[in-house]
Amino acid sequence: MRYASCLAVSDHQTESDKMKKTIITFWLIVFSVAVIQSCKKDKTDTPDTSPDSDLYTEMTAGGFTYYQGGNLLTGDPQSPHGSFRLRFNAVAFAALDSTGELPTGSSFPTGSVIVKELGSTVNQYAVMKKDPSNENAGSGWVWAEFYTDGSASFSTIKKGDGCISCHSGTPNRDLTRTFDLH
Numbered sequence: 001m002r003y004a005s006c007l008a009v010s011d012h013q014t015e016s017d018k019m020k021k022t023i024i025t026f027w028l029i030v031f032s033v034a035v036i037q038s039c040k041k042d043k044t045d046t047p048d049t050s051p052d053s054d055l056y057t058e059m060t061a062g063g064f065t066y067y068q069g070g071n072l073l074t075g076d077p078q079s080p081h082g083s084f085r086l087r088f089n090a091v092a093f094a095a096l097d098s099t100g101e102l103p104t105g106s107s108f109p110t111g112s113v114i115v116k117e118l119g120s121t122v123n124q125y126a127v128m129k130k131d132p133s134n135e136n137a138g139s140g141w142v143w144a145e146f147y148t149d150g151s152a153s154f155s156t157i158k159k160g161d162g163c164i165s166c167h168s169g170t171p172n173r174d175l176t177r178t179f180d181l182h
């Protein structure tokens, strides 16, 4: 009899242990789901800015050649950029002809970087990089604008929204405008 009641007590404890475990497991799941949700939220709230800093690093590296000897050119009335100097990385430069222009009808190869230095003392950069498989490419190019401290005034993640409509105006050469205007 004593033995039996003892068993009953221990059965009872096991049940309440099970109950505790169930409650703990339940709250662990709730907690985990909450953590996962907040991580997901962090990801969408904080855009990945590394594509911008990668491009900024690339365009401030050496190996560029200036258009028209690095003369300060007056921005065309249809351009929002103002006076500028233009430079090409080696990949882009190789596509230019003996007059230093991209021939009408040709395209820049993948890896071409074109940097427009804005202002007589450079105060901002406008950049195009030919990289059609880049997740931020718009019409085959990655588009950005930077302040001289490297922060983006127009991020690559915008995929050229606001740039392409004007750069596809007539005439253009592979979406570049300079060769027909300067």
Ligand code: HEC
Residues within 6 Å of the ligand: 074, 075, 076, 077, 078, 079, 080, 081, 082, 084, 086, 114, 115, 116, 126, 127, 128, 143, 144, 145, 154, 160, 162, 163, 164, 166, 167, 175, 176, 177, 178, 179, 181
């Ligand atoms: C309203 C028209 C317009 C808009 C919008 C515009 N651009 Fe331009 N862009 C031009 C013109 C015109 C030129 C040719 C040079 C000049 O006179 O400024 C040019 C030149 C450039 C060049 C040098 C290569 C070339 O096309 O000759 C780069 C790089 C550039 N723009 C980047 C950008 C980026 C990045 C944006 C968007 C943030 C942008 N542009 C928005 C009109 C525009």
